[in-house]
Amino acid sequence: MKPTAPLAVGAHSPLHNGSASRRTLLRGIAAAALAAPAAAVLAACGDDKPSNDPNAPVELSIFWWGGDARAKMTEDALALYTAKHPNVTFKKTWQANAGYYDKLATLTAGGNAPDIFQIDDGALSEYAERNQTLDLSKYADSNKLDKSKILPGLWQAGVVEGKAAGVPMGENTPGMIYDKGLLKTLGLPEPTTGMTWDALIAWAAQVTSKSGGKVFGTMDPSADYKALWVWLRQQGKQLYDGKKVGASAEDLTKWFDLWKGARDTKAAPPADVIHGANAGAVANQLVVTGKAATSFMWANQLPELQKATKSELGVVAYPGDPSGQWARAALYFSIYKGSKHADVAVDVLNFLVNDVEAGKVLGTDRGLNANTDVRTAVASTLKDAAATAAQFETDLASKFGQPPTVPPKGHVKVRSLLITYAENVQYGKATSAAAADAFLKEANAALAG
Template sequence: MSGTPRRRLLATALAAVLLAPLAACGDDGGESPAVDSTKPVELSIFWWGGDARAKLTEEALALYTKKHPNVTFKKTWQANQGYFDKLATLTAGNDAPDIFQIDDNFLTEYASRNVTLDLTSYQKSGKLDTSKFPESLWKYGVVDDKLAGVAFGENTQGLVFNKTKLAAANQPLPTTGMTWEAFIDWAAAATTATKVPGTQDPSADYKAFWIWLRQQNKDLYKGKELGFTAQDVTAWFDLWKGARDRKATPTADVIREGNATDITKQLVVTGKALTSWVWVNQLPELQKNTKDELGVVAYPGDPKAQWARAALYFSVYRGSDKKDVAVDVINFLANDPEVGKVLGTDRGLPPNLDIRASVLGSVTDAAMKTSIEVENTLGKTFGPSPQVPLKGHSTLRSELIKAAESVQAGKATPAQAAEAFVTAAKSAISK
């Protein structure tokens, strides 16, 4: 996650103090101009992404202005690095953009601080139409019974593997539905056959831990508390210690490298492991960075534990004096067919299923087609969405990495590291 924990904590604390008057004044925040008004309206909108996303988003916003000439946009975007530090600073000064992009690492935090507008009334009135969204997808934007963000892009967990190296060694490919034990057996055999570690060790990966928990009828969070115990974490760390002992994974230093690198340098791309634990929609980006052919399946275990995760959301600033127009813009971006063709799959699979179907027919990239096919296949068995992660989720993620790496390096036993992680995680979500 971008920025230092200290900077983020300071910004969050400052925001909480400065937003207190806003939280006390209700949802009004000033009269919002009517959507069909001819009065000039300038909306500010902030998102993260690269040049390609910026171009597509600007094209989509231009379509809205074409249909509503009185509405223009003050557009700001930047790379993911530092995005949430800047958003925290803007909200701390009551200067947040009318519309901003956010993800599930921070949605609860911003909703609990009354930064995000509750969109429930707009949804119920039809002004925000989610009727063509998978139910579990839009519900993954609900925090404390309030719709805090509109899902833009569906995604789920994906195990990406190197088809080329496995085929060259006459090794079977991993499949959806393998048990965790069977997968580790497969990875150990693949290591022997290819001389490349069969899998990146995911003990530090919160996505993999989360799926594994759901397969044990538990969860990452339960209400305002953790949904797991130190005993659960110990079992998870023990599972992967056994895998490392069998040479199914790389050595600790290489595992750490895989934990720390960005998507373009995952071990499945650099040739240091045959599989990496990512999101399904990241397959195309991985494929761009290797000449080997890659494939993707669900994480091990029962695939029903996976869910329609919002790749990201758009939220409306609760203090905006242009709320109605801001909501109409989000509704337009999510449901207009012409916009759907422009935005494509840049933010994940379109949330509107009708638009998704029309967009998928125009996809030509082989890796993107594969990721879409896998997502759609898994979508038939998705379980209900878990609750959106609690405030402190980003700290929990970093603490899991710290604990797992201490076990990988032999500095702590699984039980010791598990106790330390649970203590740190409880502290993180209670602040």
Template sequence: MSGTPRRRLLAAAAAAALLLPLAACGDDGGSTPTADSTKPVELSFFWWGGDARAKLTEDALKLYTAKHPNVTFKTTWQANQGYFDKLATLTAGNAAPDIFQIDDNYLTEYAARNVTLDLTSYQKSGKLDTAKFPESLWKYGVVDGKLAGVAFGENTQGLVYNKTKLTAANQPLPTTGMSWEQFISWATAAGTAAKVPGTQDPSADYKAFWVWLRQQGKDLYKGKELGFTAQDVTAWFDLWKGARAAAGTTPPADVIREGNATDITKQLVVTGKALTSWVWVNQLPELQKNTKDELGVMAYPGDPKAQWARASMYFSVYRGSDKKDVAVDVINFLANDPEAGKILGTDRGLPSNLDVRTTVEGTVTDKSMKTSIDVENTLGKTFGPSPQVPLKGHSTLRSELIKAAESVQAGKASSAQAAEAFIAAVKTAISK
């Protein structure tokens, strides 16, 4: 996104101001065209992903057009990198796509700026059917009481472990329900026996920290504030400082830093530098592609009820669209039509509609994907309520946690010092 930060801020503010009059038309769509009319409608549709996702998405949209010949699509997609810069530019120019893909890092920000259409009235009228969604999944799209996005794929946190190396070392596999202390003890014994560190140190991983917090009765966010204190962060860092002190439990700081890279191909369970890595359940198939060893996946340590049905991503409708009724109908179709579900498969996560999910499961042949689905469905029976969608500034929280944890891992700061610096930086980010 070009221009100075001040110019970008002014552009965003101007865009938000332009959108305010649109709200007077009502979020129910007013006199906008419908999918069942004969009037030609072209919808713009924007998402991130690769070639495979593009083909699947376009094939599903072609199916919609076959059933609604008056509706066609202008599709645009690109890699994840730069996607949100492009979306911000379109929004600032009051030219956002009618339908766009978004994730929980940005949903609150776009909802707060009145970019996303409140879908609540569509949901209540049945025009947007979420009856077959896990309740905690669709609720993870609610921001300040408004349904800002439709969850388009379910996911949850997953601890991936190397079954081949553990079996070769005659070590038991980790099990769901282990306490954090039990898991660390397991990692120490397994790592010593296998001569490979038992686990990647997850102190820099916001997913692991988030689950741990929820097991302490807290959360990442509470209203417009953080849901935890510097003391909580200190305790989290100290937990892993103790783990690092035990030989065989975690890799050294430089290798931990390598594992903190977001590239899935660099996860330590794949590179052979740790027996476990902290990822998302649906990343097991991609990890498996990068190693000849057999991998398994389970919940994070502690009470699995702390995990929830996380929306891997959402589809939102632009509040300024003059074709919002049709846009909502398209999203409803993509989420709930069995034929569309078969086309889209599990590319964006497990289908949100449980009936569609069952249909799609029957078409899956990949062993690791079947494992992911089984684990997700098993955990789904114990999922707790979803947390609130992260606040604006969530990306800063993630990057600052890595920075703070790595300073402790490298011995450059105490747990308490790093925690205080982390809290200060994140509070500044979410208050902007």
């Protein structure tokens, strides 16, 4: 089956805004959890019971989000699997990030969940804790799913309440993308890994001044949960402390004040400009729209950002001590617990993460390959921005801090709330202290719910 065309191009997490999306997600997961036992009984009584014949025809449904390039890579990798296992074919569906989890929740609630689906750490706990993902632990223990070459931290990032809920398909870390071409034109130095947050803002003020106010020095990332998380880790804290926010009201006030100061000195742009990029869409990032010299993204998004601008881009770590960064399991593939072909689906994931040929086809679109041997083989095939992003993360790896645990249920809502209250400060609707208090109250309620 040919995949449907995407609604819009996007490679980042689809959980970027709106409480409506989370309500749809929760309703879908809850409904599926209630329906699962009945569905299992019906499946056992029907004609679609899994065959014991290893060569019997199997069609697996698979669903992911991303742009055209990711779709082509994924389809080609699945075609490789079918070439080696002619009895296994795929019903492929993909779309852009917007609305992905709404669609997945609808499919799950309707008893039509895909056998395999892409998921990120924003939703992994939501699905795993409601028992909608197959526990892959027993497959790993029996070596049907070989994790021996998967970095232990990445594998552990997919474990929720002791159960392996997903296979990590790549490693990623935050990256501050900057406009190298602009800096050359202005005769200014490039930002560096390890520069302090205050140094970044002072440097950004120079960019704004030297450009005559045509380009602001830096995006204001006060609404970016990644930037807040890194900043907190540099102070010995985490975004989450169990099922509550790990930051204090004082911490959050300092964070919001830091960026208010940057806006006041015109190192960062005004609220209307910042707002356009806060949702995370690549096309709206200020480093490609020419409105600012930096954007705060994931490092593996450098190639996609580079395609959106004619100016040469570069990447460094977020400001501050680089040990605040970590090796994040960029994206996972999970298997629906009710899949009638779970064993075959596991074998497909084993192939996608461990086969060198498949790894070369998939490239680094979902981050650096989780399998270290495959990563080494793929590295030699990378070019231009993809090679730059991969080398950046490789060089930074020795400085990474310990990765945090998988975000708790409610992470999606917390991300949305951070945007809301950061924008309240950006637009002057609330003081930093008032926004910090209100954010903490709502965020902790969401995590406890």
